[in-house]
Amino acid sequence: MSNIEQPVYLEEKLEEIYDSGRLDYRSKSFPTWCPGCGYFSIVEGMTTAMNNLSIDPDETVVVSGIGCASRFPFFVNTYGFHTLHGRALPVATGIKVANEKLTVIAVGGDGDAFAIGGAHIPHAARRNVDMTYILFDNGIYGLTKGQTSPTSVLGFKTSTSPFENHDAPLNPLMMLLSYGAAWVGQAYAGHPHHLAKMIEQALAHRGFSYLHVLSPCVTFDKTTKTYKNLGMSVRELPEGHDTGDIMAAMAQARITDTLALGCYFKELRPTLGDGLSDITRRAQGKEKDNLRKHDKPKKSRTNSATKVPRRRAAV
Amino acid sequence: MARAQKKSTDIQIAICGSAGDGTIAAGDILKRAMAKAGYKVIAFDVYPPEIRGFGKCISRVRISSEQTYSLKPLSDVLISLDDSHAIPHVVEVRDFGAVIYEDTPVSMVPEGAHISGHLLLTHLPYGVPFRELSEQVTSSARSRNIAAVGYLAGLYGMPRDVFYGVISDKFSAKPASLTQINIQAFDAAFEVGRDTFRLDEGHLNPPPSNARNGDLMMMSGNGAIVRGCMDAGLDAFFGYPITPATTIMERLASELPVKGKTMLQTEDEISAISATIGAGYAGVRAATATSGPGFALMSEMMGLGAMAEVPAVIFVSQRGGPSTGMPTQTEQSDLNIAVFGSAGDSQRVVLAPTNVEGCYKCAGKAFEIAERYQTPVIVLLDLYLSNRYEAVELPAKNPFKENCSKPVGKLKKDQTYHRFEITKDFISPRAIPGDKGYRHVVTGLEHDEKGRPRDQTHQKMSQKRHEKLLSVPRLPNINMSKRFGDKGKVDVAIIGWGSTFGEILEAMIVARTEGIRCAAMKVVLLSPLPLEPINALLNDSREVLVPELNYEGQFANMLTGATGRSVTRLNRVPGTPMHVQDILDEIRRLAGKKPGKAKGRKRLAAE
Ligand SMILES: Cc1ncc(C[n+]2csc(CCOP(=O)(O)OP(=O)(O)O)c2C)c(N)n1
Ligand code: SF4
Ligand SMILES: [Mg+2]
Numbered sequence: 001m002s003n004i005e006q007p008v009y010l011e012e013k014l015e016e017i018y019d020s021g022r023l024d025y026r027s028k029s030f031p032t033w034c035p036g037c038g039y040f041s042i043v044e045g046m047t048t049a050m051n052n053l054s055i056d057p058d059e060t061v062v063v064s065g066i067g068c069a070s071r072f073p074f075f076v077n078t079y080g081f082h083t084l085h086g087r088a089l090p091v092a093t094g095i096k097v098a099n100e101k102l103t104v105i106a107v108g109g110d111g112d113a114f115a116i117g118g119a120h121i122p123h124a125a126r127r128n129v130d131m132t133y134i135l136f137d138n139g140i141y142g143l144t145k146g147q148t149s150p151t152s153v154l155g156f157k158t159s160t161s162p163f164e165n166h167d168a169p170l171n172p173l174m175m176l177l178s179y180g181a182a183w184v185g186q187a188y189a190g191h192p193h194h195l196a197k198m199i200e201q202a203l204a205h206r207g208f209s210y211l212h213v214l215s216p217c218v219t220f221d222k223t224t225k226t227y228k229n230l231g232m233s234v235r236e237l238p239e240g241h242d243t244g245d246i247m248a249a250m251a252q253a254r255i256t257d258t259l260a261l262g263c264y265f266k267e268l269r270p271t272l273g274d275g276l277s278d279i280t281r282r283a284q285g286k287e288k289d290n291l292r293k294h295d296k297p298k299k300s301r302t303n304s305a306t307k308v309p310r311r312r313a314a315v
Numbered sequence: 316m317a318r319a320q321k322k323s324t325d326i327q328i329a330i331c332g333s334a335g336d337g338t339i340a341a342g343d344i345l346k347r348a349m350a351k352a353g354y355k356v357i358a359f360d361v362y363p364p365e366i367r368g369f370g371k372c373i374s375r376v377r378i379s380s381e382q383t384y385s386l387k388p389l390s391d392v393l394i395s396l397d398d399s400h401a402i403p404h405v406v407e408v409r410d411f412g413a414v415i416y417e418d419t420p421v422s423m424v425p426e427g428a429h430i431s432g433h434l435l436l437t438h439l440p441y442g443v444p445f446r447e448l449s450e451q452v453t454s455s456a457r458s459r460n461i462a463a464v465g466y467l468a469g470l471y472g473m474p475r476d477v478f479y480g481v482i483s484d485k486f487s488a489k490p491a492s493l494t495q496i497n498i499q500a501f502d503a504a505f506e507v508g509r510d511t512f513r514l515d516e517g518h519l520n521p522p523p524s525n526a527r528n529g530d531l532m533m534m535s536g537n538g539a540i541v542r543g544c545m546d547a548g549l550d551a552f553f554g555y556p557i558t559p560a561t562t563i564m565e566r567l568a569s570e571l572p573v574k575g576k577t578m579l580q581t582e583d584e585i586s587a588i589s590a591t592i593g594a595g596y597a598g599v600r601a602a603t604a605t606s607g608p609g610f611a612l613m614s615e616m617m618g619l620g621a622m623a624e625v626p627a628v629i630f631v632s633q634r635g636g637p638s639t640g641m642p643t644q645t646e647q648s649d650l651n652i653a654v655f656g657s658a659g660d661s662q663r664v665v666l667a668p669t670n671v672e673g674c675y676k677c678a679g680k681a682f683e684i685a686e687r688y689q690t691p692v693i694v695l696l697d698l699y700l701s702n703r704y705e706a707v708e709l710p711a712k713n714p715f716k717e718n719c720s721k722p723v724g725k726l727k728k729d730q731t732y733h734r735f736e737i738t739k740d741f742i743s744p745r746a747i748p749g750d751k752g753y754r755h756v757v758t759g760l761e762h763d764e765k766g767r768p769r770d771q772t773h774q775k776m777s778q779k780r781h782e783k784l785l786s787v788p789r790l791p792n793i794n795m796s797k798r799f800g801d802k803g804k805v806d807v808a809i810i811g812w813g814s815t816f817g818e819i820l821e822a823m824i825v826a827r828t829e830g831i832r833c834a835a836m837k838v839v840l841l842s843p844l845p846l847e848p849i850n851a852l853l854n855d856s857r858e859v860l861v862p863e864l865n866y867e868g869q870f871a872n873m874l875t876g877a878t879g880r881s882v883t884r885l886n887r888v889p890g891t892p893m894h895v896q897d898i899l900d901e902i903r904r905l906a907g908k909k910p911g912k913a914k915g916r917k918r919l920a921a922e
Contacts, residue, residue, distance in 0.1 A: 080756030090586035094593025283572030
């Protein structure tokens with residue numbers, strides 16, 4: 001993970017962008033974000049990852065909720081659905097159920113995910129919907145101009161916590177690990193190369209992959225999750241970290257004074273789509289059994305609830 | 316049956332017992348057998364919200380040779396399987412009707428607890444030892460309910476073989492001996508009933524020989540919704556359990572996978588509607604079903620469906636509200652939220668079938684409309700309609716169209732796709748994810764024709780979303796409204812919606828026999844209202860009556876708002892269907908005939 005420390009030069013970057021072909025994955029819309037917002041590097045990371053994986057943009061849907069983060073679908077050149085505050089995951093689940101072939105990516109902010117949308121995350125994770133959820137965590141409500149969020153740090157002063165925030169922040173990584181997410185990782189907007197790699201891994205994973213991206217809100221957070229503070233607290237996962245070991249992943253996720261970047265945990269298990277195919281198989285097998293059972297016997301019909309052939313009453 | 320004359324049949328049987336007596340099962344056997352025998356049947360069960368314990372169950376079955384539209388307020392026969400529950404219902408038996416009850420010696424029950432002491436002078440008592448009959452032939456009292464049905468069948472001379480078929484179907488999943496035992500209990504009681512003195516009035520005549528030869532199906536409103544969904548090719552259903560909508564989800568859970576389709580139980584109703592909208596956006600036919608409390612949770616997403624122009628079908632079976640209200644009682648009080656409930660001007664289509672057959676048609680049509688108009692379509696039912704059974708005849712050929720989406724044209728070179736293009740009929744050609752070269756973003760933000768967020772387009776796009784729905788009232792192959800009764804000028808017009816229309820029709824038919832010039836109109840399309848036929852009827856009528864099962868007069872308010880015509884309201888919220896008599900009294904009063912007991916009261920208090 002050497003590129004974490006690698007500085008980025010504009011000239012090199014432009015050259016690289018033109019050469020790579022990943023501009024094809026950028027939409028023509030100019031992002032509405034504040035200059036310096038961490039979210040820009042998530043767009044860069046996403047287009048890089050999609051380009052590297054040669055994902056077909058016509059077969060891809062990016063679904064979002066509401067928030068600064070959720071403006072994301074407008075800036076990538078795929079199909080997009082900008083839904084309601086907190087509802088990206090269930091909408092994305094519906095899309096995936098409707099068309100298993102699509103690459104489905106859900107994005108959103110920390111408020112969108114863990115406040116209003118909190119009820120949906122465990123279920124997308126436990127069902128193992130084959131999609132990628134990228135969470136833009138700035139520890140604040142950006143779009144509504146700087147209120148406290150479920151990941152705001154203790155002591156944070158915002159417009160809704162003028163006397164400091166007293167509500168302990170959630171630990172999203174711990175939550176996702178215990179919800180049964182099949183791929184859990186963390187990246188930092190200040191390390192765009194690593195971020196792009198993590199997005200690539202998350203997209204490539206078959207099953208529900210969750211990438212937590214630490215990203216500063218340069219406009220409304222001048223004190224807590226700034227580039228300076230985050231830059232000092234991020235670290236690599238320990239060498240030899242076993243991504244198959246849920247306890248090791250949780251042990252890392254519990255450490256919050258420093259923040260480890262990388263893939264914490266991954267496992268392959270049946271997805272929602274696999275489950276649905278299995279249900280269909282069983283239903284169709286069972287249906288045949290039923291028919292067999294009802295084929296031979298007496299004068300009675302199949303399925304009691306349905307057809308009643310009209311017969312003259314024997315009176 | 317020797318005494319059968321060329322007369323029509325119209326009898327109603329009520330079976331009352333406590334949960335665990337097999338009351339509902341007995342009613343089920345009776346209604347299925349009678350439908351099989353070729354009668355028209357309407358049946359409705361009332362059961363307690365609690366699963367355990369000894370709550371009251373009543374099953375009412377109306378058996379007739381002519382089409383009827385509702386249950387009768389008075390039954391011809393009451394069968395008591397539990398006197399403590401049945402006693403209050405004795406007054407719902409007509410004069411010279413029969414009360415059939417367990418022949419327990421009066422000395423064995425506390426004073427006042429025996430039903431025989433509560434019969435009116437005009438009732439015919441039939442004490443029958445159901446328990447003993449069951450025990451004699453099956454050495455268990457468990458078939459007591461079947462014995463009760465057998466006795467009734469014998470009393471009326473009902474055709475026995477149809478009962479055998481229905482009983483063996485009912486127990487087909489159980490060991491064969493159980494079918495045998497129950498048929499024996501049925502037979503034993505049948506013979507006792509046959510040899511009993513019978514009433515002259517209200518006996519069973521053979522079903523009319525002109526009955527059509529199509530297949531009659533005994534089906535509940537929710538069952539018809541399921542059939543409509545399946546015939547319309549529903550691809551994905553998302554739901555969260557809630558009475559009285561749950562049975563739709565349960566049936567689809569076993570039927571959809573057989574066709575390779577999906578039923579997914581979501582974590583809540585917000586998720587259910589979100590996934591439905593997601594699946595609709597991705598281009599398949601998707602639906603959800605709920606009741607008032609769940610529907611309230613869905614309202615924000617309804618607005619997104621309207622704004623982002625995504626097809627979705629939402630079945631809402633109403634129950635008593637607000638809040639958890641009366642979960643096992645019927646009501647029509649979610650009309651406001653169905654038509655208006657969401658942020659902003661959230662245009663949508665609302666359909667309300669009035670009977671079981673209508674449930675089938677509206678369910679299937681809802682998918683066509685949702686797809687064609689790219690908008691959420693709500694189908695409003697209520698507990699009474701969801702759970703009531705009617706013998707219906709469904710079309711032999713699947714009447715529903717497959718793909719009604721407006722297709723996208725070929726794009727010229729360098730031409731970009733405009734998802735929300737304003738066309739002549741205001742409906743935009745629709746591409747779905749996976750279509751090559753039509754990539755776009757849809758959003759709940761106001762947007763321009765390309766789908767890009769823009770506030771300045773709000774006037775124009777609001778107009779688009781409004782105008783595109785204006786042709787819905789004129790869609791073919793479905794009655795968006797229908798007028799019955801007298802043509803031309805009338806003294807009283809009764810306008811209704813949903814399940815209450817059955818009672819309205821019955822009341823109107825009686826009023827006409829009394830010489831009152833009147834007409835009834837059912838309004839199936841509640842948003843956007845079919846104003847042309849409604850106004851035509853209003854212009855024809857001196858008085859307008861709007862009976863509905865809600866306290867605030869939600870439909871009356873809508874009618875007055877849309878037409879400027881003030882109407883007489885009849886609002887009741889007893890949790891049970893409207894009484895035909897109440898409607899009739901109002902019609903008489905408005906027509907200037909001898910005023911009924913509802914004298915001059917505009918709004919009748921709940922019972
Ligand atoms: C139902 C609803 N409630 C509230 C809002 C207002 N709202 C919009 S975005 C937002 C918070 C966004 O915060 P977050 O999800 O962290 O995203 P960020 O802007 O920080 O990227 C809120 C409260 C809304 N749009 N919808
Ligand atoms: S308000 Fe904050 S989160 Fe939103 S765009 Fe600006 S910097 Fe980014
Ligand atoms: Mg945020």
